[in-house]
Amino acid sequence: MITRRLVLGAVASLTLAGAAEAQDWKSKYPELVYAIIPSENASGVTDRYGPFVSYLSKELGTKVTLRIANDYAAVIEGQRSGNIHVASYGPSSYARAFTTGAKIEPFAIETNLDGTKGYHSVLWVKTASPYKKIEDLKGKNLCLVDPNSTSGNNVPRFAMSKMGIVPEQFFGKVVYAGSHENAVLGVQQGTCDAAFNWWNDESESNLLRMSRKNMVKAEDFRVIFKSEQIVNSPMAYLSDLPAELKARLKEAVLDLPKKEPEIFKKITDGKAGPWESVEHKAYEPIIELNTFVDSLRKKS
Incomplete structure (x- = not known):
């Protein structure tokens, strides 16, 4: 016979177990590190994402630290390690x-x-x-962003391959600028004659973001090539993090636009929709793209 005492006891046990699990992951992870691939200078990253990591710290009840990476490889290696x-x-x-x-x-x-998930x-x-x-x-100079940049390297190399262009043979010089901002500045300063970059639509791009920061004048540049749409960027956590921690991280991130709209606006300049849930399969075509670009490097 199931009594009220047994039911209450079971509920209490589950509650205590959940509290113990939370306490366990907090003791194991007294600090979490969040990083983002470099698309702008360090001060810009801090200004844009500082409030976000503070929000995560509050929501999770554990310290979250922003790490500013020097290049894309540093973020990759940081998660691998x-x-x-x-x-x-x-x-x-x-x-x-x-x-x-x-x-x-x-x-x-x-x-x-507009609800789409591509750029x-x-x-x-x-x-x-x-x-x-x-x-x-x-024979002119080209600025790319980083060997691991989608819009700043891999998609451009794929597109140029279809045109029969081998960048290192076609251009006078190919320069990796290190960030999307640096690539645009390379054109502004004359280091490069052209630069690949990310572009969402006529209302938002890295160039417009730089223009809002008074780094460049958008009218000083024009587009001579635009790729097909690329799946938008993801946020990823370590697979072996505790299940409750991953669930709370995901909930905090997806809830940010409605809980703290000003913090979300700080990140996006009000030019993006809310984050949505995603799975690995969305990026399988990008793995194929990387494999193709790697094969081009081996041939060259």
Whole structure:
């Protein structure tokens, strides 16, 4: 016979077990490290994401620290070694981390204001330049972003391969700028004649973000190439984190836009929709893209 005392006892046991589990992961993880691949300078990353990690600390009840990485590889290696618990990636850098042994799971994807989940790679040149298409840049200098950048390297290399262009042979010089901002600045300063970069739509791109920060004037640049749509960027945590911690992390991230709209607006400049849940299969085409680009490197 099931009595009220037995039921209450079972509920109490479950409650105590849940509390013990929470206490256990908090003692094991007194600090969590969040990192993001570099798309802007260090002060910009701190300004944009500082309030976000403070929000995570409050929601999780444990300290969350922002780590500013020097390059994409540092984020990948940080998760592979287990030193970075949560990271915001580009699609190709997530795929690279996954295929090189990082035990990670994507759990949130960026969305656009219209609800779509994709962006593009574009090639910027100066507005006053004579270049109308990629073929016009033969012998000129090209700025890419990072070997693990989707819109700043892998998609451009895939597109140029279809055109029969081997960048290191076609251009006078190919420069890895290190970040999307640096690539645009390379064109502004004359180091490069063109630069690949991310572009969501006419209302948002890295160039427009830089323009809002008074780093460049958007009207000084124009697009001469735009790729097909690329799946948006993911956030990923270590697979071996405790289940409750992962659940609370995901809940905190997905709830941010409605709980703390100003913090979310700080990250996105009000130019993006809320994060949504995502799974690894969304990035399987990007793994194939990386494999193709790797094969191009081996041939060259």
